[in-house]
Amino acid sequence: MIRTLFSACAVLALASPAIVGPALAQSxxxxxxxxxxxxTAGMNYTRRIVDIPMRDGVKLHTVILTPSGAIDAAMLLTRTPxxxxxxxxNSNSGDLGTALYGYDNATDVIVDGGYIRVIQDVRGMYGSQGIYMMNPSPAGTKYNPTKTDDSTDAYDTIDWLVKNVKQSNGRVGVIGISYDGYEALTPLIHPHPALKVAVPMNPMVDGWRGDDWFHNGAFRQFGLSYIWEQIASRDVSVPWVASVEDxxxxxxxxxxxxxxxKQQGLDQIGFWNKVAAHPAYDDFWQNQAMDTLLAKEPLTVPVMLVHSLWDxxxxxxATAVYRALEPKDANNDMVYLSMGPWHHGQEIADGSHLGAIDWGSDTAKWWRGHVLAPFLAHYLKDQPMDVAPVTAFESGTDEWQRLQAWPAAPATTPLYLQPGGALGFTAASGAATADYVSDPAHPVLYEQRPNAPQGYDNNxxxxxxxxxxxxxSTRPDVLTFTGPVLTAPITIAGQPTVHLTASTSGTDSDWVVKLIDVYPDQVPSDRKMGGYQLAVAMDIFRGRYRESLSEAKPIAAGQPLAYQWALPTTNHVFLPGHRIMVQVQSSWFPLYDRNPQRFVPNIMFAKPGDYVKATQQVTVAGPNASxxxxxxxK
Incomplete structure (x- = not known):
């Protein structure tokens, strides 16, 4: 008995920890x-991580930031990929404002308002379970046969929040920019009763008509890198790699x-394959356009749509959703529109400048303090509010306006292209065209080379x-029409509409039209602005969709044909001493893919031999003058 015990102890003492006790050794x-x-020492908020179950059992990763001492506080929710x-x-800090500083957080409004901040990974992204679909169509439809979508996920999330966040007052607002702005629209479809307000900022609404993927049929190529990085991996850990800087x-x-x-591997990505298979405005795009979807819904939740005039x-x-919802607002107190002189998302950053343009004040800070903050506080905390139905920044005068509706004027005043590069409010008599040769091998740039990879830092x-x-403006393949020096201001407030009469020697063509404010030859107070050509509205139209946006058709070669499309919303004053300019061209590269100018079934897959030069003729006189x-x- 004694010998046996001694032997056992000796074995244990001599044995390697890796053999007899790996767990013990590891610990x-x-x-x-x-x-x-x-x-938590010194922190002025608590951070709670929850995986909230949806109706199908999938759990969505959610961060809840509650200010210390919060009682009966409203919640601001952002759903994001x-x-x-x-x-x-965004910063490792015990201060809530510092932690929230950065993209998609109107930090001053959120912190000063005492809101509980809730941010959630959408289905299939980062910490959330399930599959990811980019801007999915409604559940149970042709392009989304599942039983869930962003609307149902938002409903289930809000339902959980009001039942499980004890510091809240049971009221929820949704807010977000860009994709997150789209996510702030989806809860308006069958909204939860606790949803009291929505603030979609620069939202993705219609990917074909004029947001991320296409503009009037012309494909925005820079979306390729976004699609890859967003979908290739759940945590966006696989970068778009291209060994060409320009x-x-x-x-x-x-x-x-x-x-x-194909070169970059996107043929593995489901969303890209859908985009490539649907180059026209067919049911794939129409069934997910948020303005169309919301036009069919009753208006029960106050909404403030935020638009950047240079987005x-x-x-x-944003303005498309406003047009869809505003007719439902019988008392003019449910649908609000804010329009600022910003680029995409600049409303939560410094709004003093837009590139070379100096507005003379921080327009974004003013808007957050005078419009966004009281708007949220009114619907989430019952505080009084004095916010106009439309708050619009007027460039030129550089002043904010309080309006009852938008647009302030219909697009009914013709500004004619005239022979000799002139521009005026009467059409030239006779018959004349302005001609240029469009060569896909030498496309017109959308910005000066080198074109840096798309990004936000020092870009x-x-x-x-x-x-x-x-x-x-001096390229031979860009037509430039300039009006006389103005002696009185001309104010425009709405969407300019292009009425172009043009022919091409090819069987397909793109048309780009720009409405430009030309500064005086010298600006003593800011010398770099002397002669500056500021585009106040410009966009592209793919000619194959002249007759129908949903069906591509060849263009009849050599025949003057009418093209019509709306430019983006503008709110601008052309000041005395300035001139108005219009430019016309047929490429905008590399932002938009090149039109081969020979009709092919799908431009996405045009072959090198399909790209041909074309002679373009724009009618600038007579009854059909552009x-x-x-x-x-007035």
Whole structure:
């Protein structure tokens, strides 16, 4: 008995820890605690992480930031594909304002308002379970046969929040920018009773008509890198890799958008394959357009739509939703519109400048303090509010306006293109055209080379819409029409509409029209602005959709044909001493894919031999003279 016990002890003493006790050895030498306790000293908020169950059992990763001492506080919810953990911890700080500082957080309004901040990863992204679909169609439809969508997920999230966040007053507002702005629209479809207000800022609304993916049928190629990075992995850990710094070279060498997509591996990505298969405005795009969907819904939740007048990414969406919802607002007290002189998302940052343009004050800070803050406080905390149905910044005078409705004027004043590069409010008599040769091998740039990869840090992308158009105005393939020096101001407030009569020697063509404010030759107070050409509204139209947006058709070669489309919303005063200019061109590269100018079934997959030069003729005199109809305020 004694010998047996001694032998057993000896074996244990001599044996290697890796053999007899790996768990014991690991716990002995691991310097990381089994359960980490996060220190809270000095913090003015609590951070709670919850995986909220949806109706189908999928759990969505949610961060809840509650100010210390909060009682009966309202909640502000943002649903995002951009990492809830990061957006709720932009800086490692115990101060809530510092933690929230950054993208998608109107930090001063959120913190000063005492709101409980809730940020959630959408289904299939980062910490959330389930599959990810980009801007999915409503549940149970042709392009989304599942039983859930962003609307149902928002409903289930709000339902959980009001039942489980004890510091709340049971009221929820939704807010977000861009994709997150889209996510602030989806809860308006069958809204939860606790949803009291929505603030979609620069929302993705219609990806074909004029937001991220297309503009009037022309494909925005820079979406390729976004699609890859957003969908290739759940945590956006697989970067878009291209060994060409100048995007002009990258896209031109690849040829078509489809060829570059294949080169970069996007043929593995479901959403890209859908985009490539639906180049026209068919039911795929129509069934997910949020303005169309919301037009069918009753208006029960107050909403403030926020629009940037120089939004380089989603310039179509906010005003499109306003047009869809405003007719339902019988008392003019449910649908609000704010329009500022900003690029995409600049309303939560410094709004003093837009590229070279100095507004003379921080327009974004003013708007947050005088419009956004009281609007949220009114519907979430019953505080009084004095916010006009439309708050619009008027560029030129650089002043904020309080309006009852938008637009302030219809687009009924023709501004005619005239022979000799002239521009005026009467059509020239006789018959004349202005001609140029469009060569896909030498496309017109959307900004000066080198075209840096799209991004936000030290990058010209955010402000390119306000770039000086002199960079291209003297190219032989850009028609430039300039009016006389103004002796009195001309105010426009609405959507200018292009009425272009043109022919092409090809069988397909793109048309780009720009409405430009030309500054005086010298501006003593700001010398860099002397002669500056500021585009106040410009956009592209793909000619194959002249007869129908949903069906591409060849253009009859050599025949003058009528094209009509609306430019983005503008609210601008052309001041005395300035001149009005209109430019016309047929490419806008590399932002938009090149039109081969020979009709092919799908431009995404045009072959090198399909790209041909074309002679373009724009009618500038007679009864069919081309013009831009301006929304002139009388």
């Amino acid at each position: 002995r030498y691991d310097e990381r605690p089994a359960t980490l306790q996060i220190p 951009y990492n809830a953990e990061k957006l709720s911890r 995007q002009y070279d990258l896209y031109l060498r690849a040829g078509s958008a489809g060829a570059l997509a 380089q990414e989603d310039i179509y969406g 010209p992308w955010p402000t390119w819409l306000a770039d000086d158009q002199r960079a291209v 013009y831009v109809a301006l929304p002139v305020v």
